Amino acid sequence: MGVTRVLFAARNRPFGVVLELDYEGAELPLTGASISMQVRQYAGQPGEPIGEHVDVPFTDAAHESEPGLRTLRVEPALSRATLEAMPTGLNAPEVGEADRHFHEIKLTYADGAQDTLWTGAFFLEPGVDDT
Structure with missing residues (x-):
């Protein structure tokens, strides 16, 4: 199910993005599920991530215009302090x-099974405006 997606952030402001994943078939079993995002210096880096959002807000609903499709909407975020410390x-x-850097956004079902939703490069710009 995973999709490669490049994300961009800047050290001088909080990071937040809305990602949508359209899928066919039955509604995902999301009761009791959670979504998390980790950022690491490189893919497969051991130990603690350099950035993490543990309980990413998400919704799952019927697609607005395509019958038979559903849309999983995920809203990961990282604070300015987290980005400055990377x-x-x-x-x-x-x-x-x-x-x-590299990120992974992962869905963990209530039974412990997991799916990677998005993964890819995470570019962290220095930013310009420091106000």
Whole structure:
């Protein structure tokens, strides 16, 4: 079910995005489920993530215009403080360039089974306006 998606954030403001995943078939068994997002310096990095949103808000509803489709809407976020504290990416960016990290947004069902919803690069720009 996973989709590759590049995300962009800046150190000088909170990160928040709305992601929508359209799917066919029966409604997902989401009662008691949770969605989480982790950001790591590199894919497969052991230990604690460098950024995390544990209980990401989500909704699941019939698609607005396509019968037979449903839309899972997910709203991950990270605070400005979390973004400011992230280390420089392993891509060793030049001054003013983005740090490249990796994210995964995962659905955990009530029975413990898991699905990756989105994964991919997480570019962290230095930002310009520091107010």
